[in-house]
Amino acid sequence: xxxxxxxxxxxxxxIKERFAKTKPIMTPSEAVVESSRxxxxxxxxxxxxxxxxxxxxMFIRQIMTKNTTGAAKTIFTQNILGKSCGQVCPTSVLCxxxxxxxxxxxxxxxxxxxxAYATESAIDKNIRFFEKGxxxxxxxxxxxxxxxxxxxAHELTVLGHEVTIFEANKKPGGLNTYGVAPxxxxxxxxxxxxxxxxxxxxxxKTNSPVKEVKKxxxxxxxxxxxxxxxxxxxxxxxGENLKGVFGATEFIHNLRAKELKVSVGKNVIVIGGGxxxxxxxxxxxxxxxxxxxxxxxxxxxxxxxxxEVEHAKKHNVKFMYLTxxxxxxxxxxxTGVKCIRNKLxxxxxxxxxxxxxxxxxxxxxxxxxxxKMVEFFNSISKIKLGNGKIIVNKDFQTTNxxxxxxxxxxxxxxxxxxxxxxxxxxxxxIDKFLIKNKRK
Amino acid sequence: MANLETNFxxxxxxxxxxxxxxxxxxxxxxxxxxxxxxxxxxxWKTLGTPxxxxxxxxxxxxxxxxxxxxxxNIELITxxxxxxxxxxxxxxxxxxPKNALIISMMFETxxxxxxxxxxxEDLGVDxxxxxxxxxxxxxxxxxxxxxxxxxxxxxRITSWVTEKATKPxxxxxxxNVTDISKPALAAQRGGANAVSLINTINSVTGxxxxxxxxxxxVAGQSSHGGYCGxxxxxxxxxxxAELTNNPNFKLPISGIGGIETWQDATEFFLMGATSxxxxxAVMHYGFRIVTDLISGxxxxxxxxxxxxxxxxxxxxxxxxRKWEELDLNYxxxxxxxxxxxxxxxxxxxxxxDGAHQSxxxxxxxxxxxxxxxxxxxxxLCSLVCPVESCISMVEVKTKKKKLVWANHxxxxxxx
Numbered sequence: 001x002x003x004x005x006x007x008x009x010x011x012x013x014x015i016k017e018r019f020a021k022t023k024p025i026m027t028p029s030e031a032v033v034e035s036s037r038x039x040x041x042x043x044x045x046x047x048x049x050x051x052x053x054x055x056x057x058m059f060i061r062q063i064m065t066k067n068t069t070g071a072a073k074t075i076f077t078q079n080i081l082g083k084s085c086g087q088v089c090p091t092s093v094l095c096x097x098x099x100x101x102x103x104x105x106x107x108x109x110x111x112x113x114x115x116a117y118a119t120e121s122a123i124d125k126n127i128r129f130f131e132k133g134x135x136x137x138x139x140x141x142x143x144x145x146x147x148x149x150x151x152x153a154h155e156l157t158v159l160g161h162e163v164t165i166f167e168a169n170k171k172p173g174g175l176n177t178y179g180v181a182p183x184x185x186x187x188x189x190x191x192x193x194x195x196x197x198x199x200x201x202x203x204x205k206t207n208s209p210v211k212e213v214k215k216x217x218x219x220x221x222x223x224x225x226x227x228x229x230x231x232x233x234x235x236x237x238x239g240e241n242l243k244g245v246f247g248a249t250e251f252i253h254n255l256r257a258k259e260l261k262v263s264v265g266k267n268v269i270v271i272g273g274g275x276x277x278x279x280x281x282x283x284x285x286x287x288x289x290x291x292x293x294x295x296x297x298x299x300x301x302x303x304x305x306x307x308e309v310e311h312a313k314k315h316n317v318k319f320m321y322l323t324x325x326x327x328x329x330x331x332x333x334x335t336g337v338k339c340i341r342n343k344l345x346x347x348x349x350x351x352x353x354x355x356x357x358x359x360x361x362x363x364x365x366x367x368x369x370x371x372k373m374v375e376f377f378n379s380i381s382k383i384k385l386g387n388g389k390i391i392v393n394k395d396f397q398t399t400n401x402x403x404x405x406x407x408x409x410x411x412x413x414x415x416x417x418x419x420x421x422x423x424x425x426x427x428x429x430i431d432k433f434l435i436k437n438k439r440k
Numbered sequence: 441m442a443n444l445e446t447n448f449x450x451x452x453x454x455x456x457x458x459x460x461x462x463x464x465x466x467x468x469x470x471x472x473x474x475x476x477x478x479x480x481x482x483x484w485k486t487l488g489t490p491x492x493x494x495x496x497x498x499x500x501x502x503x504x505x506x507x508x509x510x511x512x513n514i515e516l517i518t519x520x521x522x523x524x525x526x527x528x529x530x531x532x533x534x535x536x537p538k539n540a541l542i543i544s545m546m547f548e549t550x551x552x553x554x555x556x557x558x559x560x561e562d563l564g565v566d567x568x569x570x571x572x573x574x575x576x577x578x579x580x581x582x583x584x585x586x587x588x589x590x591x592x593x594x595x596r597i598t599s600w601v602t603e604k605a606t607k608p609x610x611x612x613x614x615x616n617v618t619d620i621s622k623p624a625l626a627a628q629r630g631g632a633n634a635v636s637l638i639n640t641i642n643s644v645t646g647x648x649x650x651x652x653x654x655x656x657x658v659a660g661q662s663s664h665g666g667y668c669g670x671x672x673x674x675x676x677x678x679x680x681a682e683l684t685n686n687p688n689f690k691l692p693i694s695g696i697g698g699i700e701t702w703q704d705a706t707e708f709f710l711m712g713a714t715s716x717x718x719x720x721a722v723m724h725y726g727f728r729i730v731t732d733l734i735s736g737x738x739x740x741x742x743x744x745x746x747x748x749x750x751x752x753x754x755x756x757x758x759x760x761r762k763w764e765e766l767d768l769n770y771x772x773x774x775x776x777x778x779x780x781x782x783x784x785x786x787x788x789x790x791x792x793d794g795a796h797q798s799x800x801x802x803x804x805x806x807x808x809x810x811x812x813x814x815x816x817x818x819x820l821c822s823l824v825c826p827v828e829s830c831i832s833m834v835e836v837k838t839k840k841k842k843l844v845w846a847n848h849x850x851x852x853x854x855x
Contacts, residue, residue, distance in 0.1 A: 036505035039826050042785035045806070064504060103782035104827065 005333075005362035006263050007288045015260050018286040019183050022311070023087060026110075026117040028066075035064035038109050041100055046111060049098035051421040052079035056095055056111055063118055072122030073129045075115055079424070080130075080154045081147055081176075083123060083193050085417045086115030088180045090275075092307050094417070123196045132201045133160030138434045141166060141220040143210050146174020147416045148407030149226035150194065151423030152430075153202040159431045159439075163202035164220075168209035170257070172198075174228055175416060178253045181279045183286075187259055213380050217402065222430045225377075225390060225398070225405040226423060229370035229413055235271060239328025239337075240366075248272065248280040248367035255283055264289045265362025269337055271295075271325055272367030273302040278312045280365045285315040292359065293317060296324040296342055296349055320359075324351060328364060336360035370413065377409075387412070395429025396422060404430050442741030443748045444734065446480060446540075448715045449608045449634040449692045451567045453540035455480035456749055457705065457733050460696050460717035461544035461569060461612070464727070466518065468528030472535060477727035478734055481540030483636075483717060484529060486517035486571045487556055488546040488583070493519045499645040499655030501671060510671035511720045512645040514656060514663050516577045517546055522556070530563045537564075542610065546571040546583050550600045557604045567607045570598065570632075572623070573614040573639020575666045585639070588614035591626035598630025608633040610694060613679075615672075616642050620679045621686050628691055635683070636694035636717060638676045640666025669720035673698030677711050684712025684757040700729070702736025709737075709749060710756035768848055769840040772817035772833040774799075774810045780830035781807045787821035787831060795820045 010018070026034065038060040046056040055074050062071035075082035091097070091112035099108030122129075138161045142149045145167035153163045171177050173190045198204060210216065216223055232247025234240060244265060255262050268284040270277050273295035281291045293312070295302060298321045302309065309319075320339075327338040341355035372388030382400040384391045389412050390398055390405040397404050406422025408414065431439065444455040458481035459465050459474055466485045474482055493515055501510040518525060533541055543560045545568060547553045557568065572594055574584030587593050594611070602609050611627035613620060615638035624635050644664050647654050654662035676697025683689050695713030699705050700721035708716045721729055737749060746752065776787070783806035791799040798815040799808045810821075822831040845851055 033505050039784055039786060041783075042789035043801075045783070100782040100784045 005266050007266055009261050009263050010288060012261075015287075019186075019260055021087075021186075022183050023113050023116070025120055026113050031063050031114060031117045032066070034110050035060045035114055037101075038064070039100070045098035045100060046095040046109075049094050050078075051094070051415070051417045052085070052424070053421075054078040054082065054095075054115070056115075059118060060109065060111070060114055063114055068118050068121045069127055071118035072127065075119055076122070076129055079417070079420050080151055080197055081193065081416065081420045082115055083119035084147070084176050084180075084185055084189070085420065086112045086117075086119060087185045087189065088176070089415060089417050090305050090307070093305055094415075123192060126196065126199075128199070130154070130158050130200055133158050135162070136160040136435060138162065138221045139164070139219065140222045140224065140430060140434075141216045142224045142226060143216075144168075144174060144226035144228060144407075145172035145194075145204050145206070146226055146228050146407060146419060147176060148228075148419035148423035148426075149174070149224065150197060151420040152224050152226060152404075152406065152427045153204075153423075154197055154200060155424045155427030156430060157200050157202045159427065161431070161434065165202065165204045166208045166210050166216075167204060167206045170206055172204045172206060174226075174419075178256045179249070180416070181283065182256060182260060183282075187256060210376075221402075221434055223403050224423075224426055224430065225403060225409055226407045226419070227373050227376065228408040228419075230373045231371055232366050233369045233371055235325065235366050235368055237325055237327055239330065239334070242328055242330045242334045243332055244330070244334035244363045245328060246363070246365050248276045248365050249370055251280055251365050252276070252283065260287075262287065266290065267361040268292070268363045268365065269294055269325075269359060269361040270365045270367055272369075273297065273304060274367060274369070275304045275308050277365075277367035278304045278308040278317075280367050281317045282312050282315045284363075284365070285312075285317055289363070291315075291317045292320055292361075294320045294323050294325060294337075294339060294359075296322070297344060298322055301344075301347075324349070325364075326356065329358065334361065334364055337364060372412070373409065392426075395432060396426035397429050397433065401433065404433075442738050442746060444480075444738060446715055446749065448540075448694060449567070449610070451481070451540050451542065451608050452538075453480035453566075453715070454538060455734055456709070456713075456715040457730055458482055458540060458542070458694070458715055458717045459722060460719040461485050461542075461571065462719040462723075463513075463515065464719060464722045466520075468532045471532050471541070474722075474727045474730075475532075475536045475539045478730040479539070479727065481542065481566075481715070483542040483544050483569050484525070486544040486546045486574075487522060487525055488517045488571075488578075489548065489552065490521070491516045491519055491577075494658045496656040496658065499665070500669070501645050508669055508720065508724050510643075510645065510667055511669040511723065512643050512656070512665040512667050513640070514576050514658075514665040517544075517571070517574070522559075526559055526563060529560065529565060533564045540566045542567040542569050544569040544571050544612070545601075546574070546578060548581075548583060553597070553600050554604045557601065561605070561607060565607060567610060567633075568601065568605055569610040569612050569636060570601060571612055571639075572597075572627075573612045573666075575614060575616050575640055575642045576664060585614040585616050588612075588623050588639070589617055591622045594623045595626040595630040598627050598632050602631030602633075610634040610636050612639055612696075613637040614639045615675060615679055615697075620682050621689065624683050624686075624689055624691075628689060632691060634692045634694060634714075636696055637683070638672065638679055638697045640668045641672055641675065643667030668698065669724075670698045670700055670704075673704060673707075677707060680708060680711045680713060681757045681760045684754050685760065700724075702733045702740065705733055706737055706740055706752065707756070709752040710754070711760075712754040712757045714750070714753065764845045766844065767842040768845065769838060769843045771836040771838065773812050773815040773836055774817070774819075774821050775832050775834045776808060776810060776821075777830050777832070778807050780827050782827055782830075783807055784826060786824045786826065790820050790824045 059071040059074040096108040142165040268289040329336045384399040406426045407419035446456040461483040497515040503509045572588035578584035579586040692714040695708035696717040788808040798811040
């Protein structure tokens, strides 16, 4: 790496300060004040907006009455990853977005932080609400210890099935461990939550990528696929193999794996308009870089949430809209990127000939989506895909009846909370399949 | 600007806002600060035979996040010597001659009462208030509410005072009775010039769920206390109206009980009070709240083209009648403004589970609908609605004349 164009890794205390939680855990008095604001709607819109249908007004009322244990149970009953969801959910477009206070021009209830408050309290005290169900003698394998896999494993364990999760990475947790922004949910948060959940009694085999499914099929009665998405997509322009060019998923994975102790270029370009582009940009900025996001369409078309865009702007991330990279420049190491201006004709992107220009940079992060794990899925017989995503029925069963799937591998990449809902519901689909509706 | 000057049974003050006899009037220092802040008068914390106080003394009721919805105390009368109190009374009266300074008293013997009256009058105080109200501690010694609850004793002790005092005498009544007119009329017979009400209500505010001890705790034990603050206002307003509407009761009334805002004070005037006394609100927020009491009542009077605060006196009390005088042909039904509705559906569930099942939900809308044919006009939906003036109760005009219970066909006694 060229020495003067890369930044030293910030000192530990500086990292800690810069990556401090954007939504810190509430104090007990904050929680009482905030929970008192909730008006306890009937058939509350926030519940309907939550993919896991947590009884939000009920847990908020329980926080208000200082029945924090009851609140945690209300949350965990619907969503065993309620702690991470409280911290990483885009609440302003889910539960908080549906809060009736918006109609009064009042700040909605801070549901995410209240949820994190109640669940953290139970996790810290290791107050347990669920136990392993009476054994059914059935064994289920889960591929991937991400939110979908963990939620599925927990629910299956409660139902009495023997569960083993196979995880390719060194640590379980999936995106909670290797993907989400660390100022939302830290490595420590992830490992605490996983320990709390897995103590119910399911196995997680880490460093265990599943390459061949035949063996699993023999040993297990059902298999749940919760592999998420694959590596970052290529952008297919010259220079993609230069040093200093990274995929966003890999950059963030590395950042989380190294506990934020990574070096970034002085000037960083991020290509893409989604939430992952924002995360990579803000993280680079927090590590000291000057960051510019280049996006081919305009601000309006950007898929990143508004609040995320605002967050990036707060961290001095610059945005260059209606711009596409055409070539990554450099010899060995990246030195810049040649771009072209676009115009939009309805949704069609029309590059403007002669508008090419060069932006110099020391590092480039590609955040234009992730590949789907098509190759792996195709290695399993009779599983049908649609657009690279596994097709499932309402029980989350694939076209091969022994296989179920949920999370990003069926939806193409949504929130942690969607994966949790899928995993939980798939567990009931698997239960139905295994014991043929004999459960009462 | 409307005139707030007050003449209460001969006691003059620049405005009708007085501090009640309580911790805020414990010392001359406090009362002088209160007068500087704008309070029209103050009733000195009760003088009496020496006592000793406990620690702790207060406990409160919160509602959700609102503190001091109700306050409870087991503090007794002044725990400072009579000499110190008299010295400070003199100083206050000299520095603030225009503010009303009323001395609250509680003694056992006629001689003690007389002695205190003479010494106070020498200092130029404006009047006396007889504490027949404290429901804790002093009543166990035959004073406080023990007097207020026994009309004969109330009358006798009042007459001891009135035979000696040359300044107006106010009797402070306890609400811990079934009929407030009994002690009020006894005070009138005893020669009192006015009454004040209400003193505090017997109460236990709550129990500490960690120690399982009632609040407030004194070395692991507690004692019932006197309840005051915003929570008691409705009880005070009712008792005030009972006296205002009693044709045999002729004395002016100083209203007490949960007054915190100018709206509260105005309601007391409308129910018949000539002055009002405040304690809990000052214990919560300090003397400065009087600024809004003064400006709020003034603005309200101006808005209603009234010249003097006494113009308000008793207007609402006249409208408080026996149930049997109410018009059974009058009918309102709820109306929900769909523009204002935030679709919380609290009205729906309140009516469905707690009232008359007269609000419906439609499949494709979150805005509830009133079932006008079954709505009884109970008000509950409009009370639980979190949005200002979203649910209104609209009169259903009929051509029917007023019909009271006595004349109603369903009344078995009706011929």
